[in-house]
Amino acid sequence: LFLKHTGGLPQPGLLFQIFSPPLVSPAAERLRYILGDDDEPPNPTLFTEMDTLQHDGEEMEWKESARWIKFEEKVEEGGERWSKPHVSTLSLHSLFELRTCLQTGTVLLDLDGYSLPQIIDDVIEKQIEDGLLKPELREKISYVLLRKHRHQTKKPIHRSLADIGKSVSSNTSECLGSNSYPVASLSHAQSRSMNDISDTPSTDQLKNKFIKKIPKDAEASNVLVGEVEFLEKPFVAFVRLLQATMLGGVTEVPVPTRFLFILLGPAGKAKSYNEIGRAIATLMVDDLFSDVAYKARDREDLIAGIDEFLDEVIVLPPGEWDPNIRIEPPKKVPSAEKRKSVFSLNEVGQMNGTAGGAGAGSGGGGSDDGEMFCGGLYLDIKRKLPWFPSDFYEGFHIQSISAILFIYLGCITNAITFGGLLGDATDNYQGVMESFLGTAMAGSMFCLFAGQPLIILSSTGPILIFEKLLFDFSKGNGIDYMEFRLWIGLHSALQCLILVATDASFIIKYITRFTEEGFSTLISFIFIYDAIKKMIGAFKYYPINSDFKPDYVTMYKCECVAPDPENAFNTVKKPEFASTISWTLDWTQLSKKECLKYGGSLVGKSCKFVPDLALMSFILFFGTYSMTLTLKKFKFSRYFPTKLRKLISDFSIFMSILMFVGLDVLFGLNTPKLQVPTDFKPTRVDRGWFVFPFGKNPWWVYLASALPALLVTILIFMDQQITAVIVNRKEHKLRKAAGYHLDLFWVGILMAVCSFMGLPWYVAATVISIAHIDSLKMETETSAPGEQPQFLGVREQRVTGIIVFVLTGISVFLAPILKYIPMPVLYGVFLYMGVASLNGIQFWDRCKLFLMPAKHQPDYVFLRHVPLRRIHLFTLVQIVCLAVLWILKSTVAAIIFPVMILALILVRRLLDFVFSQHDLAWIDNIIPEKEKKKEDDKKKKKKGNKGDSSSDEEVCPVSTFTASTHFLPQFPVPSVIKIPMEPLPPAPQNGGPHCLSRK
């Protein structure tokens, strides 16, 4: 029951393109003409405020009713507060009415106005001129338009008393006069009552904190709508000022006004006027229409802008959606560039698409350099060097503190855990002290000089197993362990350097999501498994006496009984004590250890049991884990201001640790505590800080050690490079590029140094490195209300890493504080790290799909494109691979673990024969989900009916940064392999195979 276009509109457009070949409509032609010229600076952001005319008795004022930066915020009718920002849902009605308004009303473009009264005078003059307004209404209109503006910031004074004495106040206002319009009294026109608007910004305006949300160069557009009795037909004006001008108290914030839309109409249709006001306000904040508004030459240009807008609107059917639901702003809105590019002559779309990071990291670029010896290393240094200073000054940020605390705790826990295990494995040739020293030294050197300072070095499981086997072998064959190890280390270091020199890191291009996620899932599982194993260990270490009955407490004791003298002499186990001490001792006063030491035996029901400690450990362990998880999620709750929530979330681990350390102290139980060595000396007294390379082993050992070294090299190489690939993933949006060769170079150098000093070997630790990156993620400060913060990238710097390792080093002196930390708390942190690093792994998401009925599955983009059974098959293959790796890891075969990861790459290559390239492109490439979706959307849009848009974004995009080509010298171009060596994402190739066949 509508659809009438009285105005001089219908231009033949794209509308009936299915009936006629697509033509560029006059509207599009117009827009192309005014928008095509792209050399001009972009237009300022528009802040739109809509004020509606309120009649309070006979008095009138303009009351702010909504505002827009990007999304709409409404003043709640009775709530006297701002609604949440939401997507403006308009009615088609109001848009068409607005179109007619602009067709019939007054349009003044580039008016040279310096104050509101003058502008209004001009508008009214024009209306009278055009015969749209009776001259006798001039004063009335002017009077109405110059009423005071009340903004949402200002509390209505009369309201605060209103609830009790409402009738009183309304009576008084009525007394002021039954008709307060100054009917045609010219004397009034100049008087103050005629103009409530001051020229200078009011204090309310200046104090308004909302200004912070508005970009500095923003301009305002004011929408004034209202109903008045004296009009018979609507008074409509659209004004663009030549210069943005501060119009006194019209706008809520001191932002100069550029546009003014006025709609006054006869009484009775306030709701309609309101909707039209909302429509123009929404249009004014539309990226494309605001461009049109700035550049429009005449009325027709504006109409063309509305038509373009209408052409793009999204329509929801009335039966499926309730217009009163406020739609939350989406995570991401389609870029306006895309829409604009249709009209621009020089196809700006593509340029903008990649300009964001063009300045960064392309760096070396010259792929020819790669061919020379050490070319990769040279390029890495060349690429990283310019960033070196910024690596330091960019590190000074509050966020770094939480990252340092978090990673520091992870590092010392790791150092202590591995130190303890190494000590066990090597008979204390390498112990906790060596572990601390090595971690501090290797870590800080690496963070200082390596290619990717976000990587955290640590001892890892495979190396631990290798050391254990090596020590046993040395002991069994009479070879000096330390010297043997030194030579293996030296050989391995040399091999690493050879790998660097020959640019062998090209192999990482075979590391796809399949391998990467398999590896990191495995490491996460190991973290989780270890944490839980340690926890269960506590129950074995502190057995619970489940038969204990409180009433029979008298039955439970544990007494130290002196050994039977005869036996003691016969066994002569401890001859030095047996003869002298056993009779002089008060056996009942001995502790458990002493008792056993002196050959006594423990008798009693409670000897085997330790009360409380196991359960307390569990509470600490599980409490730390779940508290961290809860606090981390607190960011998404509704309570407290955003900043505080973010702080709590950032420091969640630290706070949980503090809390449960506090709880532990409160209970005062003797739970196992973190024990840091306090003296700076090797764990074993018979070794020094330097291992001399010659003298203890026969000469052939020096050469033969090259063989085990090869194993170590593979291990280190794989561990290091897979972690590096994960860290350098495109979704982390790193600006400063990777440095695979440089990283490996330093790992090799440090290996040699550690070998000489008899310290453990270090390699990139996956889980802690991911945690490091996660704790350094940056997001935009939300600008417009309702806009989602965008992930900007990671705070790439060397400061956090260096400080973490320096702290680790001086932790030896922090022992008095650290000794309060119970180990179960740290295991809880470990568990959290393992679980947290599982999140965001697509493989894990796919595993979860097994448990979800198809209709409840999340809208992952790969699910839209790959049949579920193919996805499940792929996941199953990964699970089987992981299971095999897990079993390997748990047996002695662990030493060939690194080789198995190479096998993983092979398995992935075999999958090329089972899965189509199309499917693999969706499941296995490493384009982050969101980009892919965007890309997908782009594709879809392209398929749409824009016959005339032919920007080169649309053909399979080949990024200018696909790779420093020296990484893939003679291999046939692989179909879906993404080479994340460079910081800039190559545009995803979701139509993979087809695209490549064109090359």
Place this chain on the structure above:
Amino acid sequence: LFLKHTGGLPQPGLLFQIFSPPLVSPAAERLRYILGDDDEPPNPTLFTEMDTLQHDGEEMEWKESARWIKFEEKVEEGGERWSKPHVSTLSLHSLFELRTCLQTGTVLLDLDGYSLPQIIDDVIEKQIEDGLLKPELREKISYVLLRKHRHQTKKPIHRSLADIGKSVSSNTSECLGSNSYPVASLSHAQSRSMNDISDTPSTDQLKNKFIKKIPKDAEASNVLVGEVEFLEKPFVAFVRLLQATMLGGVTEVPVPTRFLFILLGPAGKAKSYNEIGRAIATLMVDDLFSDVAYKARDREDLIAGIDEFLDEVIVLPPGEWDPNIRIEPPKKVPSAEKRKSVFSLNEVGQMNGTAGGAGAGSGGGGSDDGEMFCGGLYLDIKRKLPWFPSDFYEGFHIQSISAILFIYLGCITNAITFGGLLGDATDNYQGVMESFLGTAMAGSMFCLFAGQPLIILSSTGPILIFEKLLFDFSKGNGIDYMEFRLWIGLHSALQCLILVATDASFIIKYITRFTEEGFSTLISFIFIYDAIKKMIGAFKYYPINSDFKPDYVTMYKCECVAPDPENAFNTVKKPEFASTISWTLDWTQLSKKECLKYGGSLVGKSCKFVPDLALMSFILFFGTYSMTLTLKKFKFSRYFPTKLRKLISDFSIFMSILMFVGLDVLFGLNTPKLQVPTDFKPTRVDRGWFVFPFGKNPWWVYLASALPALLVTILIFMDQQITAVIVNRKEHKLRKAAGYHLDLFWVGILMAVCSFMGLPWYVAATVISIAHIDSLKMETETSAPGEQPQFLGVREQRVTGIIVFVLTGISVFLAPILKYIPMPVLYGVFLYMGVASLNGIQFWDRCKLFLMPAKHQPDYVFLRHVPLRRIHLFTLVQIVCLAVLWILKSTVAAIIFPVMILALILVRRLLDFVFSQHDLAWIDNIIPEKEKKKEDDKKKKKKGNKGDSSSDEEVCPVSTFTASTHFLPQFPVPSVIKIPMEPLPPAPQNGGPHCLSRK
């Protein structure tokens, strides 16, 4: 760049109503004519399926690409699966294109077709007749339209092998012929290849489980779109069949087809055709348009339907929304009745608004009856009696089992807790045994006969305190407690009956949300407080030895030391033992209790401590609580099918209890267990099961006991009625009405009985009653995919309550099983009950608002209408009231607790002077949130520009069921008080004060 309307459209409509007075447009006139007649039965639901033409090589087939019942489900391009149901987002473009299609294409209404080939023949014939189609294309079109339809249920055969041998299969299909159109070969026309459509439903169709989602009487509308090379302009047809006909394999499910929309067009615009197809499909499932489609007399009617649809669509600006985001179906969509009512002549809207429950509960209705003696009771019985049989047969449902288990556990825990406390307070005159017997007897009688069988009776805190004071008083003044108590009970019972007879329950109309929520929050807090207090008690009862060092286990013992003989003789505390036993005993073999009993003393470090139990209790307590919470939320997770999740959620408490009982058994620790009396006899041996009323106290005590009885009466009355008001709340959508008088009658009777038997007194327990209701809530089984299940009401019956109390009674025999349940697990359940009953209390939501910055607050409807500071003030008053009540409850003044709740009502009355009626209407009335929002939306819509809609819904609605008026005989009509005595919600009065002033 569009907007062209070549067709013979623009009728002057409402569009430019702000420029011209609103007129009823011809389109509206048309719709009014065809829709106005409302006596016809409603049209069947339409199931719409859209099939698109796929070209596989030269072969063609129709592939299902989307379907609609209410929301859209799309076949994912590559995913070969259904997308989640979502709101169809259309482009304005496609809607206008569709409009043109219908204007220019063939429209055949009421075609008498029995098979697809015949229908297609008819359509083509018509097109050729009208000159729209060249006759030579007849065969080609017919061939295309009769291709096979492949539905999403069918796995494509060639695809399963495709991934490996794709190229092969595509080659073979090409071999079949480069042009497989049977060009004008009439012999082909009859051949099987000409018609792939069978007449009988295929097995695939019959096996399709989707049919369950489609209403039985549904009809199908099929949309076929595709591009073919031989056409130069589109071939469009809209067909309505005279009779819905099964068209073989065209539809996915065996549903007869009524509508057919065909769009074939020249190649190159598949996307456009697709969008048009989606547009018509969306229209077909629109409630209003489908009516139009069924009743349309000609093409113009359909166009008018589209115009009406366009008039109502919701528009999202392109810059603020990404059209690729699939919008989840909203919780509730605006009813189509509203839209239809505009066109119907006899204003059906209002009728439907209240018809839903008109059959139920209005019952007694005749308000005159209320004036007579016992009128309320009489009415209650008259109202409840008809439901009595259904109260039994409606109870047999799987859901009842979980409710019974849940409530049973709550009841016995309560019975044991209060039994224990009463035993302490009354020196075991009333103990656990009495508590069990009384609960079982009173509860089952109440559930069997009372007005509101959903209420669960229990001992309550205030009564416990009263008994304690009474017992102390009796003891101190030499009065026989049991006899005194009997007389108080009798007096009180009499007073209750007098209250019933005088219809005193009218007072509940002053119980607004304020009082109600204050009371139930208090009770919830008591639950939470008690649970935590008990838990902390465990730490006191089982002290932890925090100094314990595992190494010094030898130092910890606890020995029983025989008393010093001299002392023993001197103190002569236990003469009978001291002389004889103390020397014959082996003191070291005595248990703690025995040792103390015989006068020994405990010596040793471990005597004071009990290991593990406290921590284990905590783990059980907190574990049960959080596991229950987690399982309850599991309903909203994505894992497992909906039914299984619902089951898990329903049985969450039971499962958590099982799990932690299992854990407790596993550890085998001696945690405190539930101890149920096993012998059926009074706790104290010197009392029987009947209290004789005379003989032990002086005669005046019989009369004087009326005074304390008054206190008990007030207490019982308030406790009972507030809980009843909460249970009978409108948001519970009870059909069977309340019975306040009948409830109180039975409480009185049971009180007398309990007094005679010396059992505790019983009254409605708030938290358990709410839990009872929650566990019996019913929801619609989702019909259309994407539609949200609606809360239907509560399973109102007497079965669950009766079984719960019978079980409680026979729990005495279940002791062997129940003794495995540790008390901490039950405290965990208590904590959960307390926390769960806080949810959904608006007061609690308002408390949370204090912690939320305004912009993060949820969109509560009252926040839209009442200024935040007024809300905060109101909340603060409530908090202060609660604090005062809490303090009172904790002191001896607890005995005047019921009087204080009366004071709460008074405070609420005073608030009338502080808050405006408008504000109170929003904060304090008891219309549930959702209804209010709906009402709000309705209002808003009304304010819209529908000048011609004047249904009487719009003026302040006064429900026909506001109250059986005998409850408010001579009071001035209060402004916002809702009297929830009747099952039907009076329409909310959000414009409260204004409405009432009209009365």
